[in-house]
Amino acid sequence: MVPAAKDxxxxxxxxxxxxxxxxxxxxxxxxxxxxxxASQIEDHKKFGGVVPEIxxxxxxxxxxxxxxxxxxxxxxxxxxxxxxxxxxxxxxxGALLVGVNIAKTLAYALQKPLVAVNHxxxxxxxxxxxxxxxxxxxxxxxxxxxxxxxxxxxxxxTQLLGTTRDDAAGEAFDKVARVLELGYPGGxxxxxxxxxxxxxxxxxxxxxxxxxxxxxxxxxxxxxxxxNTLHNLEQRGEVIPKADIAASFQAAVVDILVEKTRLAAESxxxxxxxxxxxxxxxxxxxxxxxxxxxxxxxxxxxxPPELCTDNAAMVACAGYDLYxxxxxxxxxxxxxxx
Amino acid sequence: xxxxxxxxxxQETETLGQTVGELLFPGAVLLLDGNLGAGKTAFARGVAxxxxxxxxxxxxxFTILYAHSGRLAFYHFxxxxxxxxxELLDIGxxxxxxxxxxxxxxxxxxxxxxxxxPSMYITIVRGQGEDVREIKFSAGEERYRQLLTELLARS
Numbered sequence: 001m002v003p004a005a006k007d008x009x010x011x012x013x014x015x016x017x018x019x020x021x022x023x024x025x026x027x028x029x030x031x032x033x034x035x036x037x038a039s040q041i042e043d044h045k046k047f048g049g050v051v052p053e054i055x056x057x058x059x060x061x062x063x064x065x066x067x068x069x070x071x072x073x074x075x076x077x078x079x080x081x082x083x084x085x086x087x088x089x090x091x092x093x094g095a096l097l098v099g100v101n102i103a104k105t106l107a108y109a110l111q112k113p114l115v116a117v118n119h120x121x122x123x124x125x126x127x128x129x130x131x132x133x134x135x136x137x138x139x140x141x142x143x144x145x146x147x148x149x150x151x152x153x154x155x156x157x158t159q160l161l162g163t164t165r166d167d168a169a170g171e172a173f174d175k176v177a178r179v180l181e182l183g184y185p186g187g188x189x190x191x192x193x194x195x196x197x198x199x200x201x202x203x204x205x206x207x208x209x210x211x212x213x214x215x216x217x218x219x220x221x222x223x224x225x226x227x228n229t230l231h232n233l234e235q236r237g238e239v240i241p242k243a244d245i246a247a248s249f250q251a252a253v254v255d256i257l258v259e260k261t262r263l264a265a266e267s268x269x270x271x272x273x274x275x276x277x278x279x280x281x282x283x284x285x286x287x288x289x290x291x292x293x294x295x296x297x298x299x300x301x302x303x304p305p306e307l308c309t310d311n312a313a314m315v316a317c318a319g320y321d322l323y324x325x326x327x328x329x330x331x332x333x334x335x336x337x338x
Numbered sequence: 339x340x341x342x343x344x345x346x347x348x349q350e351t352e353t354l355g356q357t358v359g360e361l362l363f364p365g366a367v368l369l370l371d372g373n374l375g376a377g378k379t380a381f382a383r384g385v386a387x388x389x390x391x392x393x394x395x396x397x398x399x400f401t402i403l404y405a406h407s408g409r410l411a412f413y414h415f416x417x418x419x420x421x422x423x424x425e426l427l428d429i430g431x432x433x434x435x436x437x438x439x440x441x442x443x444x445x446x447x448x449x450x451x452x453x454x455x456p457s458m459y460i461t462i463v464r465g466q467g468e469d470v471r472e473i474k475f476s477a478g479e480e481r482y483r484q485l486l487t488e489l490l491a492r493s
Contacts, residue, residue, distance in 0.1 A: 168396070
């Protein structure tokens with residue numbers, strides 16, 4: 001038990017937007033009291049040995065346990081909560097609805113405020129849990145499902161600068177890893193093999209680079225270029241230099257992400273640049289951004305790995321800001337696909 | 339009724355999709371297959387444009403479904419990450435397929451025994467040359483054969 005925590009604003013966060021069923025309790029928008037992700041619970045027996053997946057039914061089977069576990073680990077009961085925060089989009093509607101309905105039920109039964117959190121904004125908030133972010137800031141959210149650049153004036157004032165027109169950065173990693181037969185998840189696999197490769201061996205296209213004030217991304221053409229290269233090598237019967245292709249591909253993705261982020265930071269006079277989402281774990285991306293930003297005196301922050309992937313602590317953190325501004329959701333809250 | 343239409347660039351693939359989108363009727367189901375990088379999402383983006391969807395059409399690989407609104411609702415599925423038929427039911431795909439909106443399903447070929455409803459089956463394969471694609475349309479039911487006839491008249 002952590003009795004002192006009860007004087008604080010305690011937000012329960014719930015996240016079921018995609019593959020992970022997660023719940024967490026965060027105090028005062030900063031202090032993580034618990035952060036439970038179903039797929040990480042070792043006691044799989046409880047769930048019949050099944051690791052939760054995409055299916056909303058899997059969310060349904062595990063969500064109640066995950067919520068209870070989040071409260072127990074935080075040392076609090078339902079009555080101690082200040083509000084319930086839930087991701088309501090974007091994501092798979094059937095999956096989102098599980099979290100949304102649990103949150104609405106709790107809010108109604110406990111007579112507590114309900115706040116609706118945008119999934120991409122919650123990824124940004126993961127940084128607020130661990131870093132003293134100075135504003136204005138620019139955040140790059142890059143994951144399997146999202147690639148977005150955001151301009152942040154404060155924790156609550158944000159503006160979307162650009163997003164991907166086709167594939168997400170993490171998706172490009174996964175698909176290129178698949179054609180190179182490197183396994184899943186693709187990001188870490190490419191990051192690893194690229195160390196032994198020459199990033200200049202192949203010249204892959206950098207879409208939209210060098211265009212001022214355009215913060216949109218595109219990775220579909222890059223993916224096709226890698227597949228074409230492989231196809232041509234195979235047709236000529238040549239050995240596939242996997243490490244070189246991985247390194248050259250990764251260099252192209254990193255160049256695109258770094259160039260756009262750097263441009264955004266420059267044009268918005270950002271003091272801080274934040275990375276968020278699964279791709280934030282890529283070492284080359286961190287290194288290259290660090291190099292580029294240090295030159296301009298900009299601080300780079302990124303969350304630890306467990307807060308880069310989908311989790312509910314970031315939802316509770318983002319929910320805290322909404323709660324403080326009295327931006328509550330009604331019990332008619334719905335899930336949004338986009 | 340089978341037809342093959344050749345496109346010479348991603349843009350042409352998207353434009354062909356747009357023409358299909360303009361011809362679609364309520365409740366239509368398009369099943370789409372082709373290897374990674376074949377241009378499925380480009381074709382789907384075209385279909386969305388033809389249906390009057392103006393917002394960006396991103397790849398639904400990660401989220402599995404993006405629902406757009408246009409002249410008709412447009413349900414854009416990508417089954418790349420799914421492994422068995424039960425998962426299709428878990429995401430509620432049958433409700434979307436029965437809806438008045440248009441469903442386009444990428445990687446439908448992974449589940450041949452599931453998609454037995456009337457539909458247009460479309461496969462995209464590489465042709466001779468890097469950006470050349472051969473797009474094969476197969477229509478069984480009358481409404482889809484009619485759609486295909488109109489598509490041929492237009493392209």
